[in-house]
Amino acid sequence: MLNHAEASEKFIEDAERTTWHDETLWFVRSKRDKVSKLLPEWEALREQASSIKDHTLANLGQYLEEFETKAQKNGIIVHWAKDAQEHNEIVHSIISKHGGKALVKSKSMLTEECHLNEFLTKKGVEVVDTDLGERIVQFRNEVPSHIVLPAIHLKKEDVGETFHEFLGTPKGNKDPQFLTEAARQHLRGYFLGANVAITGVNFAVAETGEFVVCTNEGNADMGAHLAKVHIACMGIEKMIPKRKDLGVFLRLLARSATGQLITTYSSHFAKPREGQEMHIVLVDNGRTRQLARDEFRNSLKCIRCAACFNTCPVYRRSGGHSYHQPVAGPIGSILAPNFDKSANVDLPFASTLCGSCSNVCPVKINIHEQLWFWRQDLMKEGLAPLGKSLSMKGMAFVFSNPTIFRMAGYMGRLVMRFAPFIVNNSFNPWFKQREMPDAPKESFQSWYKNRK
Amino acid sequence: MSSRSEIFGAIQALEKREIDHPGDFKSYKATQDVVGDFKNSLSIVGAICVDAENKQEAATRLSEIYPDLLRYTSHEVVSNGLDLEAVDVLEIDGMFGVAENGAIWLSDQFLPNRVAPFICQHLVIYVAKSEIVATLHEAYERLDGNYADFGLFLSGPSKTADIEQSLVIGAHGARSLTIILV
Numbered sequence: 001m002l003n004h005a006e007a008s009e010k011f012i013e014d015a016e017r018t019t020w021h022d023e024t025l026w027f028v029r030s031k032r033d034k035v036s037k038l039l040p041e042w043e044a045l046r047e048q049a050s051s052i053k054d055h056t057l058a059n060l061g062q063y064l065e066e067f068e069t070k071a072q073k074n075g076i077i078v079h080w081a082k083d084a085q086e087h088n089e090i091v092h093s094i095i096s097k098h099g100g101k102a103l104v105k106s107k108s109m110l111t112e113e114c115h116l117n118e119f120l121t122k123k124g125v126e127v128v129d130t131d132l133g134e135r136i137v138q139f140r141n142e143v144p145s146h147i148v149l150p151a152i153h154l155k156k157e158d159v160g161e162t163f164h165e166f167l168g169t170p171k172g173n174k175d176p177q178f179l180t181e182a183a184r185q186h187l188r189g190y191f192l193g194a195n196v197a198i199t200g201v202n203f204a205v206a207e208t209g210e211f212v213v214c215t216n217e218g219n220a221d222m223g224a225h226l227a228k229v230h231i232a233c234m235g236i237e238k239m240i241p242k243r244k245d246l247g248v249f250l251r252l253l254a255r256s257a258t259g260q261l262i263t264t265y266s267s268h269f270a271k272p273r274e275g276q277e278m279h280i281v282l283v284d285n286g287r288t289r290q291l292a293r294d295e296f297r298n299s300l301k302c303i304r305c306a307a308c309f310n311t312c313p314v315y316r317r318s319g320g321h322s323y324h325q326p327v328a329g330p331i332g333s334i335l336a337p338n339f340d341k342s343a344n345v346d347l348p349f350a351s352t353l354c355g356s357c358s359n360v361c362p363v364k365i366n367i368h369e370q371l372w373f374w375r376q377d378l379m380k381e382g383l384a385p386l387g388k389s390l391s392m393k394g395m396a397f398v399f400s401n402p403t404i405f406r407m408a409g410y411m412g413r414l415v416m417r418f419a420p421f422i423v424n425n426s427f428n429p430w431f432k433q434r435e436m437p438d439a440p441k442e443s444f445q446s447w448y449k450n451r452k
Numbered sequence: 453m454s455s456r457s458e459i460f461g462a463i464q465a466l467e468k469r470e471i472d473h474p475g476d477f478k479s480y481k482a483t484q485d486v487v488g489d490f491k492n493s494l495s496i497v498g499a500i501c502v503d504a505e506n507k508q509e510a511a512t513r514l515s516e517i518y519p520d521l522l523r524y525t526s527h528e529v530v531s532n533g534l535d536l537e538a539v540d541v542l543e544i545d546g547m548f549g550v551a552e553n554g555a556i557w558l559s560d561q562f563l564p565n566r567v568a569p570f571i572c573q574h575l576v577i578y579v580a581k582s583e584i585v586a587t588l589h590e591a592y593e594r595l596d597g598n599y600a601d602f603g604l605f606l607s608g609p610s611k612t613a614d615i616e617q618s619l620v621i622g623a624h625g626a627r628s629l630t631i632i633l634v
Binding site: 024027028040041044045048051052054055058059060061064065074080081082086130131132133136149150151152154155156159176177179180181184187188191192208210216217218219221222225226236241242243244246247248250251258260261262263264265266267268269270271273282284288289291292 | 454455456458459460462463464465466469470471472473474476477479480481493496497533534537550552553554555560565566567570571587588589591592593595596599600601602603604605606607608609610611612613614615616617618620622623624625626
């Protein structure tokens, strides 16, 4: 597997596409700015959302219990899974009871995290992703590159080709309107025939035992209301205490995500419809481990709006796939080491620590600080690549020794003036895509000492 | 040990932290003109808005908007959901509207089937001008104690921008949404 820097290098080979990716996501970020500034209480809302989540995480056990009791009273069957494997097995056991050729699934980052599609496909179940972006990447045997805009790494030409291959649309047709219509017709057939529908969960309300699912396309509802069985999958951190808290989160979510006032559909599922079976699978998969860590607990506040993706100068120019994780971007980079430190050691370093992610986060997660905390943690555990830890040690030695520091500066200036090829070569990563600066004649220190 | 008790065990093992719920949020300023704001939001989310004095006027306007399509009201369709696939235009009642985002609260007590607002080709919702609240906070205030088995905020026709960020109206749900303000 390529690490983030290697995968990014591949991504930026196509300069035109990189620029498009960068500018398009920045445009989404600008839309977020525009709508958020129309609300004078925007900052107070963020503060409120953050406090509600703080409170919820401090009382998570109590709220999970309340949710379970209320949901069961509502006629929902509640399941608990400690990890991805168990989650997948629970979902599969429900499906096998009901049969059916295909199941329809709307967007759920949790099922991506658990690799549910792969698991079910191996068991012979056809999983049909119904979100347009997710269907596109599913056809292409890829994974989403963005949690809100799954196919943002693709151009309409790519989608046209994919649909030509899988849906028989005319070759060369790349009109978004036409292609969307083709997907609508194609997926309607699955909606009308599916026995089982899987959805994610945006918020679960302890007070009422209901859960809320937000979409713009209407695919979660088309699936859930037509199928005999509805399975909703959620991480245990999706809990909120009261129904009125939804007002706060629904005001923040779509505005932060796409600059919309609200998603087209914000559906509140409290009870199964007559004759329907409704399941909810509550998944831990490392969340209680993260909950125990003071410096990383805040990451569990995330409502998956992806504002941090859209603003991140590194994400915009490296693409979601370079993060090799279901959740990419800044938030993904602080969630990933919790799953597997050594496999994700590169991700906390895939950042400039500029802090823009924390500034736009609707629930005020200190993302850039946590990136920095993870760097320290991973270095301490000796997981960083040898080159990085050696150069850090070297730098620490030089910076803590004034004489050597001055010597090093002097040598550096000499080299850059008289033998620039020693640094201007492909072994120096700073030289890639950059001109090295001209070396100054003297150091700041000597200029300061000698000034008249 | 069951996974349930493992999860609860892990949470209970943590040091107890006392953090209060911040209380209900109050929006800063209540708008003076909820109907005007609601109409403005409707235009942003891509819905058609029609002012109508009475049912007769609404029917006339709807015939202009959907000239060649058959229209059904929720009372006229008895449904298992699937047969609504064939419905071109469905007219339903909304409980109330939200000025800040153009959303309308629909609850399954007033729907022929839960899938109705999604599966029909075009959707028409009646909302009373007197039933518009300013923000989502007021909306949930209003819903307090009124727990539908299924309910939703619906704002605009179904849409997607998943292909190169080009906005396309009519993804899986209704291809158009007309709000009749009575």
